[in-house]
Amino acid sequence: MRFYSAFRLLPCLLPVAALAQNAAAPAALAPLTVDKIMREPAQWLGGLPSSPYWSEDGKRIYFQWNPEGARRDSLYETTPGGGTPRKVSLAAQRQLPAPRGEYDEAHARKVYAQDGDIYLLDLKSGRIRRVTNTAERETEPAFALQDRVLSYTRGGNLFTWDPATGETVQRTDFRRGQPLPGPSADKSEKYLRAQQLALFQVLRGREQDRLARERQQKALARLRPKAIYLGTQTVENLQLAPDGRYVTYSLVQAPAADKQAMVPNFVTASGFTEELNTRNKVGAPQTAYQLGIYDIGRDTTFVLGYKELKGLDEQPAYRQEYALKAKAPTPAPEAKPAADGKTAKEKPANELRRVVPYGPYWNRAGDRAFLVIRSADNKDRWIVSLDPTTQKIGLLDRQRDEAWINGPGIGYEAGNVGWLPDGRRIWFQSEETGYSHLYTVDVLSGQKKALTSGNFEVQQAQLSKDRKTWFITANKTHPGEQHFYRLPVEGGQLTQITSRPGAHEVVVSPDEKTLLVRYSYANKPWELFVLDNKPGAKYRQLTHSTTKEFESYPWRDPEVVTFQAQDGATVYARLYRPAQPDPSRPAVIFVHGAGYLQNAHKWWSQYFREYMFHNLLADRGYTVLDVDYRGSAGYGRAWRTGIYRYMGGKDLSDQVDGAKLLVDKYGVDPQRIGIYGGSYGGFITLMAMFTQPDAFRAGAALRSVTDWAHYNHGYTDNILNEPYNDSLAYARSSPINYADGLKGALLMCHGMVDTNVHFQDIVRLSQRLIELKKENWELAVYPVEDHGFVEPASWTDEYKRILKLFETNLRGQSAAPASGAATGAGSR
Template sequence: MKNLLFLFLLLIPFTSFSQIQKNNQSPLTIGQIMQEPGKWVGSLPENIYWGEQGEKIYFDWNPEQDTLSSLYRYSLKDEKIEKVLLDEKKNLPGRRGSYNDGETRKVYTRNGNLFLYDVKKTTERQLTNWLENAYSPDFALDESHISFMKNNNLFLLNLETGVIEQVTNFVQGEEKPDSENKGQAKWLENQQKELFDVLNEREAENKAQENRREEEEIETPEKIYLGKSRLADATLSPSGDYVIYSTYDRPENSKSTGVAHFITEDGYTREQDARPKVGSPETRATIGIYDVENNKTIEVQTSAIPGLKDLPDFLSDYPDQIPEDTADIKEREFNLVGSQWHDEKNLAVVVALSLDNKDRWIMLLDPENGEMELLDRQRDEAWIAGPGIGGYSISAGEMGWMPDGKSVWFHSEESGYSHLYSVNIETKEKKALTSGKFEVSNASISNDKKHFYFTANKVHPGVKHFYKIPVEGGELTQITSMEGHNEVSLSPDEKLLAIRYSYANQPWELYLQKNKAGAEAERITHSTTEEFERYDWRVPEFITFEAEDGAEIHARLYRPENPGNNGPAVIFVHGAGYLQNAHKWWSSYSREYQFHNFLVDNGYTVLDIDYRGSAGYGRDWRTGIYRHMGGKDLSDHVDGAKMLVEKYDVSPEKIGIYGGSYGGFITLMAMFTEPEVFAAGAALRSVTDWAHYNHGYTSNILNTPVDDSLAYVRSSPIYFADGLQGALLMCHGMVDDNVQFQDIVRLSQRLIELGKENWELAVYPVEPHGFRDPSSWTDEYKRIFKLFEETLKE
């Protein structure tokens, strides 16, 4: 590849795709693998939920391969699957809604109207009939009323009388002060009153009438002016005396990036506004209190939030940024989110999240005076995140009130893994409800308030089972038994489990099981196509190997049946950073999994690593990339390559690497900084400079460019492009609004100025971050295969 690539154009390949395809030793073709998954693999059941009586399971499915999926139901009585007809679908109780305490009634919305469903009688009662849009319905005031939101205000509907009362009066914009005449205008007004008695008489009459109207009028809720903020939600206290309302404010001075669409319906280029870049002003969220009885607002007092002046450890690298006098240290900004009322008392729990991502405070709020008390503080010098915790400054995470009403439960990584904790609101005593070297997610309390149900990877980091424990903690009971991933939906009476299950080489299917440990699960659906099933899809070897720092790394290994001596190998790098792929269930990278089978058929060994920063392995693994992306996450891949050479007879000169998004970023860092390890790399939709990525993800890991420029320089491939030696393929969608096309354009210009010749860029004019069109997927992966064939095989 001797010719320089002209920006935005493709380097004409010396070997055609058709010639490469002739060398294919697999019964598969890349064109097959890159089809729409629903047409090739099969339509897999999704969005599973139970009917109100627990007699039917509903799910989205498309076995007939229509244009769109449809709603299907499985009848436990008839043991049959049928498509739900449109008329029946329109009359189904709303999937989302709220139950009363005994779960005998449910309130929900349909087409903006309120409906009340009697679970035992299976009858529905329509409560409103309007063209407006009600949302967020719930039972209130001992279930005598329904609270709901409409037109950005909270309302109450009396179930006995049908009367609807407006509780709040939120107003967008600022309060307009009464205009005050001054100067010349005031002088003229006074002159008129001095000269003409009739004006004074009429003014007095108007004032008297206004006073009488005010005396006779029913008191209306005080106007609460939101300014430029937007209302997120408003919830009523158990007594009805207080409302907690949440607002958010998107900064106006945050400059957005743009995405240009060149292939459009009308033939004109269209510009699309996209996200801001890291370091831009952030969305702010806060809460307020409205005292219904006294018709006034109460300010939330935040003085009890500790540590607002605590400086992050990374500032030790920037001593000039640390004030000499502690009095000059500014308090850190934070968001208030996630308020949840006590079931009976006028108390709420809220979460405060620092904008620098390093603190999470769980606070008890007294709405009577707006004062807060600290229940728990979680601090991480890297960043707060983890299953059930959130990870962004507007995500409160999973939490709630314990059945005793005296404690609050929540997730914390205090032990190094995300586990359940409770804290007593009076004594502030904290208790670990679960513990061990595994992670807990999707926690909820059972109907009888005696148990927690949750998902955990206790038996293996790559296996997820459904568990229960006593609500106050104790021994875990594993309920599911199929190895892989068990996504569970409990029946209304909690006697049965609807399980969406998959294994490494078996796509997702729907199963039914009794809610009993060791019970056998019965398969309900058969979704895969005959064409897909003709190929014997491999179960990869689930291996571990040791990193240079002694850490144990989990990986998937794919090997040919008769691998040759000093054979070629490809390492795949999953994207998203905080994601898991060396697991034992059907991968979200299903096309890549199939491509790995294709590569193995053609003589390649394939390794897929859960590198540092991946999900499923606890806090230390999650934060192993803090302030240096392209550090341990890349060295884990280098160690994987060495392991392939030492243990699996792979040639050290025939190792390639590829991946998309974060995987593309690692591929670039590998090709630029470890050229002696990787002979070829395919970087897809790659981040090339983290200073140009979004704020929510990037600031967690690297802080901001202004505050921590060292982290950005050592983590961004564009600074290391001079190290390129091997063959590099880059592929990027031109309408990518996540990792934007500008990223790859800037790197291309850098490579041109460096005089690098051994690279090529394939651009896809109509593709966003995740490709949509099978022809684009096919073109991209043919190029990847061609790259490896030309560079890794003799």
């Protein structure tokens, strides 16, 4: 969701292109088949609108759309008043300013980067000035020096351009490597040098010339930035302070040895196997970051230190577990070593953790700045004031989480932060109460204030142009709904603007009087609407994307139900009930991917293919349950971190409790329950089939993580820590360690060019199953697919296999497990 000049919406007027497409489409879709629902979506479901944004004058709306069923979306435009959307020609697109950019304080000008050059747009006249036109790429444009100049980076250095004079000034001179060596300080070498100058007149003359050149260069150097040598480091995030005295920058040190996993690509245009360089694995050395400060007036540089940060030496609580085991005379039964035989090592209590700084963020007057600092283990986030003159920081807020810091508006970097108009209070989002809410803190008094509160999440927050109102998206009415609200800048009552059940992704118009909304409901795909920015406003539909073929089928509005987990927690899920249940009373549980993602909601799912497949299953008499298990998004901090140090724990028991609900409340046969999912959902499916074999008779694990020690660092380290420090967490969370428990029928599907969860994952598990002499499993491979499948033929093949697995094992007369060895994608 976005609030600036770019967003999304639903239909009212029927565009000519959509009418033509619908007229040509078949009249009926039922009965559903895998072949029908796994076709190219744009050709029968409809090309849904995306990435909408306003023109700078608010008179036009632009968005990506595909009403023609083409291979790719195109840019379309319409007006807030409606009418038939019109495709924007490539020639016209080249004349449009980029939708994203930076505005000056008066909101009269916008600077943006496009195709590697910098442009300045006058919002009143619409005039565009090209600031740069070079072969090098210029990026990160911004207004600087109280909006008098523009700043941008080129070749790792900071430049400014003055619109009044046209003068370009280079503000930094960063250079790789080390400076050239000067005269040696060695006593012996100094003696020899003095002797040479005393003996030879030609050397004395050359020395005088050298000194004269140095004096001249030193005089000229006062007009040029200081040469700063980086060694093996690089720089990012160059910023000029509002008063022009300082340049701040991030110093980036890549790890010396960064071994990357390679993924072979077999089906290539060249006919040769090509290797794709992908990523390292969890626990590998990580990039280090520091904040550098270049004091232009003093012509010197500093690197900020963080020793005074409260809790910087505080080690994670889980390490105490290993410390106690190390001191115990005999290890506890569950204290198993890692698969490689190594055990975790306790770190010294006084060790300072590495941190990553973000910012600085300056107020409008330029007299105050703050940083967001995160520990490298992501268990702490500090917001601190910064005095660049003294290089001192002062603590304003600390959020500590023994699991990991994240949540809406917080993320993995700086998060959603800024200054209030008074220039002395900072606003930010925090999960301090267990839900992400909006806060302010006074940099002088340290007083903190919560602007929102309650058992719901603030998912987006942005100040209006006049800085008097917050524009907020939150799930206040229901965890499965997203609405747009207004809130006074000092807090108070949230005023709900949108009214329809579902999700609203909102872009506020330039004059902030109108909302551009991308809206959807559970069985109604995304469309674009506009409505006035006031409560109870009427929705005016701009697009109609779905085809008559898609509309010919009565797509289910799945029930959003709740049930109680075995630990007493309330679990949300989507339920698809058959109009005519099959006599054998089968059921399937779907497990969404990503872990931190929500799918038991009231809007059009990003798992739309799975949604359609669930309708197909319900038509065949299956009951389908889609659980927002522990680790899912939308339910606050406790739910988000419920999988800490044990993936396959509560996230799996939530599936088992869902199966119990199906039996107890909906009459499902406990011997005829299947489970399936992709990515994280595939991982859970494997854990279910290996560790809960009596609960699930058949499972389809798609693009599954089979061993978390082989996944990436950024995701896995947050949840399981490093494998060499927390081997127990990895041992109990990785399906490959439980493969001997397989009883039911297992289908595994994986793309061979998966650069996220590597094909190696499923190969290792297959070898493990072979060595365990398991026979009731099948592996289908897809030679041209990455993690997210693209080709309709692959989707079709995969879901035919899934359907066959369930039909054979859940609806068959004997409901006996299927048998078979590993096969390729082309065989059944």
